[in-house]
Amino acid sequence: MGRVLVCKTADIPENGMKAYELGGRRVLIAQAGDCYYAYQGICPHQEVCLDEGIYDGSVLTCHQHLWQWDITTGEPMGLAEAPLERYQLEVADGEIFVVHTTxxxxxxxxxxxxxxxxxxxxxxxxxxxxxxxxxxxxxxxxxxxxxxxxxxxxxxxxxxxxxxxxxxxxxxxxxxxxxxxxxxxxxxxxxxxxxxxxxxxxxxxxxxxxxxxxxxxxxxxxxxxxxxxxxxxxxxxxxxx
Ligand code: FES
CATH class of the missing domain: 2.60.120.10 (Jelly Rolls)
Structure with missing residues (x-):
């Protein structure tokens, strides 16, 4: 499994998020406390960018129909009917990598x-x-x-x-x-x-x-x-x- 450099940890605001295009895929990187998470950047409900939604450091909310997810697991909360696809992530020397999976x-x-x-x-x-x-x-x-x-x-x-x-x-x-x-x-x-x-x-x-x-x-x-x-x-x- 290879890994791809996405960004530096300093690029992600504290308890914030940012989206990147990675090989034709939109990937959302979110920070929560000392941890970083990588998820699909497009809402599983409809074609809406999740980085345009609301993130409070623990719960991500899509602004379109208010589906929500626990950022530590990607599991749906409230109205949401589908989980987020989570990508394996590695942090080394202040850089964030997404590990390629089949x-x-x-x-x-x-x-x-x-x-x-x-x-x-x-x-x-x-x-x-x-x-x-x-x-x-x-x-x-x-x-x-x-x-x-x-x-x-x-x-x-x-x-x-x-x-x-x-x-x-x-x-x-x-x-x-x-x-x-x-x-x-x-x-x-x-x-x-x-x-x-x-x-x-x-x-x-x-x-x-x-x-x-x-x-x-x-x-x-x-x-x-x-x-x-x-x-x-x-x-x-x-x-x-
Ligand atoms: S498009 Fe995201 S909740 Fe409907």
Whole structure:
């Protein structure tokens, strides 16, 4: 894992925050007491810069719809319905670095998987690039593979023809979608997934993923537990529209 210099500690105001562009990603660096934290710079709700929000040294508030997060964990508070993606950070000699992680390592449902299992999952993942406007799958397609977003943006549409509507959420790096490939009795897609911009995804067979997880029951249990939270969150966001 490599690391990238972001800024100097002196650049971040005391109990304040600042955003930086890092390889096409907006990264928010926040200071709280003696500690520094790095998070996604764009709100997980909509395309709004979080550094334009309010930060009091412990709670970050997006000014648009007042979603809030605990800065020490990125966990949602109050109205917020999704956590912030947190980046691993190192501070050395007054400089702040963000440690590069792969999309698989960043994937929320796989964060507690063992290193061995992550390596096996990595071995079955195919990296694909898709142009803006291309569809990854459509409603009714076989649900064989799951996806992890490495970069870009993917939109979900539910319904058919003129009654098509957005499913009401956007993805962040490391987000898993097409997860019904890992569920029983869910053979078909229930939404259309298409790229809003040029996007890179990791694509993994649902059956092969389950085989890897079955070989490591402790990791498998944690992955499925996180997956059920993720599914609940998506259903809540879709239903809230
Ligand atoms: S855009 Fe940030 S809370 Fe809605």
């Amino acid at each position: 999309a698989l390592q960043a994937a929320e449902i796989f964060t507690t998987a063992s290193e061995e299992t992550l390596a096996r999952l990595n071995a079955i993942a195919r990296r694909e690039e898709h142009e803006a406007g291309s569809a990854l799958y459509d409603i009714g397609d076989p649900a064989d593979d799951l996806y992890i977003l490495e970069s870009g943006r993917v939109e979900f549409l539910i319904g058919r023809e003129e009654r098509t509507t957005s499913a009401g959420f956007m993805l962040r790096r490391g987000e898993v979608f097409g997860w019904n490939a890992m569920l029983e009795h869910q053979p078909s897609r229930i939404a259309r997934a298409s790229c809003l911009e040029k996007s890179v995804v990791l694509r993994m067979s649902g059956k092969e993923t389950l085989k890897v997880l079955e070989a490591d029951p402790a990791s498998g249990f944690n992955v499925m537990r996180k997956l059920s939270s993720l599914v609940t969150r998506y259903l809540t966001l879709s239903g809230a529209k």
